[in-house]
Amino acid sequence: MTWLPAASDTAQSVDLLFYSVLVLTGLMTLAIFALMIFFGVRYRAGSPADRTNPPPRKKWLELGWIFTPLAIFIGIFVWGAVVYAGFYRGGPDDAMTVFVVGKQWMWKAEHANGRREIDELHLPLGQPVRIVLSTEDVIHSFYVPAFRIKQDAVPGRYTSIRFTPTREGEYWLHCAEYCGTDHARMGGRVVVMAPAAFAQWLERGNQNPSLASQGFELFRRLGCSGCHVNSTVHAPDLAGVYGRVVHLSDGRTVVADEAYLRDSILLPKRDVVAGYEPIMPSFQGQLDEGQLSALITYLKENQ
């Protein structure tokens, strides 16, 4: 049997919760089994135990074993919910964003500086990371057991999860949502390195421009700047748009995050900004996931 390392902050908090709940449920199970065995032996047919007036019910006992488990369960729920909320909190300000795309049957990662990886993900020790997931075909799931994190990649949207690696080493990466023939082969490894070593690795062998500059090139080439920068066309100014509170024409207010920007590019008629006409064309089908993430990174950094 092997042992699963706890290689991230999330792993440590999950393990504490897991072992606590395991001990608690284990004790409850053993108590029930002990009672069943005790009764089974003591009251077996033919034994000399006292069987007069077996109680058909005992109200205080029954209520007791409703409300005691209820209190325990609420406690476990709250603890689990709090740890879980930590996987999704906060924006990208303090976390390094890595775009990961799943496709049958491989994982493609792209770092902010443009360095790309396939079936591998290098990360620096001690730095909060936010994986932004998308998929080119079916639902996949990005699972790193050593980090205790898992997040589905769903077509048509972005999903994300956040953690901080706390231990150097190499860890399994698996696809955890059945996705066809080679689902079992869709995986690889996550490599956690000391920050200096990671910085070197990031630069070395990278022939691509940064995601943001790729995005800027697309922004001009596809004509976005034609409407959104110094134009006679009445289109929202995108400088500093990321993280801004946006008022939509139907009265709702949203924060412009990656999902909002993605939808604005692919489904522009959906969430129209108040005071503007729905005249932006859709770029659905003209951009792959890599290009989308580049555009969005450009917009994020274009403050």
Next chain:
Amino acid sequence: MPTTPFDSTLERREADLLGIWAFLVTEVLFFGPLFFGYVHGRLTHPEAFTAGSHHMHVVLGTLNTAILMTSSLTMALGVAAARGGRKSLRTWLVLTALLGLAFLGIKASEYWMESSEVAQASGAELTFYFLYFAMTGLHAVHLTIGIGIVAWLWRHASRYGAAYHSPVEVTGIYWHFVDVVWVFLYPMFYLLQRYSA
């Protein structure tokens, strides 16, 4: 010879009525996901659904609503006739079936006209049309089955009188259900946001 589990016709009628109501609950849940998909679509793609509703034939839809509701009236009169042991049962059943067929005819003509328009749609507007065809189509299937049952009742109408008529009642309840479903579908597809931009 098969044993009947009931001690009286009254007991059997009560069971038949409970049975049809329980069955209709399953029908509500059967249509349910489609209604849910419609609500989901309207909430997430309101502009596309509004655009779709502009292509519906509201005059024909309204006419069909009147036809179907009248058929519920004739069906109810048929049930009353069966309870009273009256011969007019057959007349009411025929009228109900004919009105049902008229509904189907008008629906078919709408489908004919819409199919060419729909072929050009895409994205969420296509979803609107899909839900329109799926929901009114499923409704039409249920209506067709109902017409079949009404025809069967007409054929065996002499069996039903004051003493025993629960098949007519059960069919009546089913028919009204089919009508009620339409009462929801009509505003959903023909009226909502038809007149907004």
Next chain:
Amino acid sequence: MTWGYLGEGYTLRSWLTTHDHKRIAVLYMVAITAFFFLGGAAAALMRMELATPAGDLVSANTYNKLFTIHGVVMVWFFLIPSIPSVLGNFLVPLMIGARDMAFPRLNLASWYIYVLGGLFTAAALIAGGVDTGWTFYTPYSTRFSDTNVVLVIVGVFIVGFSSILTGLNIIVTVHKLRAPGLTWFRLPLFIWANYATSLILLLATPVLAMTLTLVALERLFNVGIFDPALGGDPLLFQHLFWFYSHPAVYIMVLPAMGVASEIIPCFARRTVFGYRFMAYAILGIASIGFLVWGHHMFVSGQSMYAGMVFSMLSFLVAIPSAIKVFNWTATLYKGSIYFSAPMLYALGFVGLFTIGGMTGLILASLALDVHLTDTYFVIAHFHYIMVGGSVMAYLGAIHFWWPKISGRMYPETMGRIAALTIFFGFNLTFFPQYLLGWLGMPRRYHEYPPEFQVLNLFSSAGAAVLAIGYLLPLAYLGWSLFYGKRAPANPWQATGLEWQTGSPPPQHNFDAEPVVTRGPYAYDPVR
């Protein structure tokens, strides 16, 4: 002694055109047994493949088809019909003092519908299988799989109607055909359990039918509501699918709980502890069970807040189940316990259901589920409940009511050996899977990292023992039909109206309509 309903005609035709709920129950029993062994064969091949890390026994595509057919067959063609359609059909009218179900011809139609659904599913298998998993997630099932998805959907759609009509029949029967004096709170818990199950059958199954129909339409016509490329949403599929499939697991476990509540009082010779709360707990499980479906979707991309609501409700649904476990345990207190084969199955059910339920609590906890979902931990959890739980209860029920159904006694020693073999084999198969899941082995993997081999080997060895365990009852129950001792009307000295008539019962069940004057389980351990 006569052969009762078994003696009313010996031709195949008399069986295939019967309106007798008892004969229909036997028809179901034969059919679901065949499907059990089909689903089991798929599992056997899977466990053989998984004995080694390399995917070398079957191809990846074949393995994917194996786990799909295993799930489809076991869930829809074995577990869901098992207790309600076999034992429910046989026992509900008997237990309430009726001559038959409310709609006997509809009952026969339900069986034919089941068979038709089975034929379509078998056709899908023969045509090359399906590789979507029994969960049919989109867009893989609608646009990417190139297997016989529509054919198997037709099969599942059709068999769903069999479930719905069986549930409808049980509900109307329990409402309208109870014997004089049989008030609701004098009903055996088996009736409560099957009644609540029937409510779920009625309310949940149609949602599945429509959801799968939409998958088929999207696949056939390239229009729909599940594929983002068509303006749809894959999560919409998941919500609709799990809205049915979570209550479905209660369809599979509530009848098993009903069985345990019949067997344990009988072999402890005392009334069940806390009858009222047991009945309320059944209703509680059925109703809260409709509110927890999102716990299958904690990492799906649904909102974090939705996750929290579903998690809290999932903890709540565990409370009525816990009540039942405590009450079964308390039913042993001051009893006079006889460890017959049915009792071994029933106690095994309680123990294994408890373990499965505790791991359910672990999975209900959001942060833990992120790590454990889609791993072997979940597989172990649901097999503890459905196999360690429901299958053991089904076998216990078959043994307990075998004298009533067949007029024969089964060999008791063989019964106990089989129960213990199954219990041991089951734990050896599935306990290692909890460890595999925690260590990070994902599910639906036909090859895996080599460090998982030892645990997988234990699991495969257990599967071999389990297979033997399941073959034993097939053999000796079959043997008993010809050579078993002739059964008396009430071999277990049990309460319950079904025991007040012959073994097997006459076609019309009771010579005189029973009148009920007291509650169930009037056992006395002292005598």
